[in-house]
Amino acid sequence: MVGPVVQQDLLSITIRFRFRRLAIVADVEKMYRMVKVQPNDQHLQRILWRDSPDETLRTYELTTVTYGTASAPYLATKCLQTLAKENEANNPRAARVLKDDFYVDDMLSGADNVEDGKQLIHEMIELTSSGGFTLRKWISNEPQLLEDLPKTLLDDRVTLELDKSSAPVKTLGLLWEPMTDRFVFRPPKWNDNSPITKRIVLADTARLFDPLGLIGPVIVQAKIFLQNLWKQKCEWDEPLAPEFQRFWLEHRRNLLALESLHIPRWTGFSSTLNKSEIHGFCDASEAAYGACLYLRSTNNDGSIIVRLITSKSRVAPIEDPGRKKKKQSIPRLELSSALLLSHLYEKLVHSMQISIPAYFWTDSMIVKCWLSSLPSRWQSFVANRVSEIQHITKKGVWNHISGIENPADIISRGMTPAQLQYQRLWFEGPQWISDDYCTWPKTSAALAEPDESLLEEKSSVSLPIRVKAPNLSTQAFLAAFRRFVAIRGKPQIMMCDNATNFVGANRELKELRQQLNDQQFQYSMIRAAEDDGIEFKFIPARSPNFGGLWEAAVKSFKGHFRRTIGINPLSYDQLHTVVQQVAAILNSRPLTPLSNDPHDYPALTPGHFLTGRPLTAIPEPELHEIPENRLELWQRSQVFVQRI
Structure with missing residues (x-):
């Protein structure tokens, strides 16, 4: 059996090798011959040998891992990994290098300064020697790191080949020059x-x-x-x-x-x-x-x-x-x-x-x-x-x-x-x-220099006006309009859709629809709005396409409201809360392209034009997984909002 790969891949090792200012390279001398095979498996490595044709054949059993066998790379590298694991407590830094920075028998590691580099070399020699391995061919881009090592253990090559494949065909080799780094x-x-x-x-x-x-x-x-x-x-x-x-x-x-x-x-x-x-x-x-x-x-x-x-x-x-x-x-x-x-x-x-x-x-x-x-x-x-x-x-x-x-x-x-x-x-x-x-x-030019005409078009916001149904007088309607202005601020243009959305409602809402269509009522509204510098416009009945973007906002509100509330009965407080939260969600949609740049301006939303800042919600726990019969009245209304 070949056995699994237990070392990290060459890409990971070479990436780390590039992140160390001082490079340290060495290899294990005769690594395969340093690993002994279990005695009960040595008979599987028998060879026949004689020095000349005249001699009698002799049978030998190879006691160490043999180069060329399918399992040899796994057995040798697994021994290095085991040696690292057994010494993690006593020598953690050297154990980590032995575990992560070895590719077969080559060590590609490094340090940030000379002192740490010398200490690492000393610890690596001590750790590998305890397992019967010898590190040799030491080489670095900093000669001071190697001045304490015997010359017999140094590598005097000008370039070091990172691809040490034994393939007979030579590759386009990636080499490292230690002197020039x-x-x-x-x-x-x-x-x-x-x-x-x-x-x-x-x-x-x-x-x-x-x-x-x-x-x-x-x-x-x-x-x-x-x-x-x-x-x-x-x-x-x-x-x-x-x-x-x-x-x-x-x-x-x-x-x-x-x-x-x-x-x-x-x-x-x-x-x-x-x-x-x-x-x-x-x-x-x-x-x-x-x-x-x-x-x-x-x-x-x-x-x-x-x-x-x-x-x-x-x-x-x-x-x-x-x-x-x-x-x-x-x-x-x-x-x-x-x-x-x-x-x-x-x-x-x-x-x-x-x-x-x-x-x-x-x-x-x-x-x-x-x-x-x-x-x-x-x-x-x-x-x-x-x-x-x-x-x-x-x-x-x-x-x-x-x-x-x-x-x-x-x-x-x-x-x-x-x-x-x-x-x-x-x-x-x-x-x-x-x-x-x-x-x-910048991610978007519109974020750096906003187009004023675009912002003006996008800032048209459709907001519902609540009128107390039993009182349908012009003064009552104007009072509701005053409350709207007090909360949201004075608009430049006020659009009215002629109350076609009230069709099919009860008698009071039908009367409201008739009143909104009444010419005298419209004249009163326009005159009252002109005093405040507000342009009041009525679009034709049954013509939502005249509403443009603000009718699209109404459509979005209806869609969310139907999908979340459906036919569920709500109290007045619940309904009022859900409606306001849905409106806040819709008014939090960005008017300009989003930017992931942390140094860029935040995206503009209708909330900026309504309150001068984004509309933020109070943090609430996730309630979807709680059975409905265990939810309190307030929590039930929040479930509807969380479904959006």
Whole structure:
């Protein structure tokens, strides 16, 4: 049996490796040979051996884990994990490094200062020695960390290869230069004599080793080309068309430019920083979609450093009419890129186990709208992804950015290595991210500079006027109107719908309807309103379309009222309370686009024009799960409101 993977993946380990200012690297000497197999299992590792054909065959039993067996990686790494677990109490820091910062037999760790680094090296040597393991080939970007170690245990290599795969085919290796503390790339050597087939393209693509996605725009070009071959239904071992062969040979030659690409290993993060932030960007094209994460670090002197942490890309799904699989629209691909960004952010948070403020950026206002609403509003494809994105990024803020400033646009379309090495946008993000917050793009121009005509149109609010039914005189109606003005303030225009909503009511309400339609009554109302500078307008009977937005508000009120109250009998106090709360909810709806920027202005609502501030409700406990027969009179009315 192979056994499960017990160590963390290479992406998580290398991400943490980039967050340490001082890098510390070592490996376990002959790790497999240091792990002894149980005596009752050693007979399963018998071999036949002789030094020459003239000698008699001898039978040996291998007593230690043997390289090449299926279970060897699991047995050896499980021993390291067990050693870490057994020493968590006595040596917690070294145990954590042994548990989390080892990839097979390689340690990729670090520290923030020389003193902590030397202490970590001492503790690691002590811990591994207690289990019979020896750490060797120590190397660091800070020579002071290694000055106390014997030279026999040091590594004098100029570059360290992070991909130590035993595969016979060499990959595009990601290497680390300790002296310069930079990542460099070594393009593989290609066999240009053989014709290019789809199988060779797939093999070449698999040899591009970039776990952090630092050259994601280069690799996505290979992914897109491979998908195009799939669309063309090319055979695996059939030579490609001449134009495809020329493209791939040119792609191979372009990869040679990666030798001149140098990327800083350290992201600038430190526990002594004044402030750190995560900024994520996502974008999509017709061919692919991608996401990238950046760390924005503010030092104590006010200087700001922005570094690319990691990125990820995927090709757009292929349209398949036979399986009724349609081509994805750009907005849906943009939403998929936002989900990819969420997963990448989740991976980073899980790897670092620290809480850092997060900002997420998309150049799609459609996606921004989807994420600002409840998932239940949308169809299943959008609803499922919106729900997951909102759950993962609930501690972050989603914002809008222009496409030209979006670094994820580069990974969604691809770029050659020669072009990429001069792309500051890709490696350091947009220019404004290194500046003060006031230079950051606003989510909506309407929030920064509101359109007065729009606010005037949106601020028309329809509010019910209560009239005591037995008294239907003009003076009684004006008295009710005065009370309305005293509570809500004096309106500029007062609209009346001719009481068509009273049709079918009792006798008193019918008389009210007749009075509102009476010309003399209307004249009295208009004259009384003119004295206060209020324009009083009556729309035609049975013509709610003349009411516009305020009739839409009445419709919303009726809809909520019917769905929540239905035929339930209410006392006057209950009815009055529910009506006022429903009106407050409707008057709390935003008139302008919502913003997730904590530094932006709050959204304007009708409540701002009514009271000068938002209409807030008194906190109430959740009452839905309490049986109705156990609810008090006041609680029953609140259940109706909570259903809205």
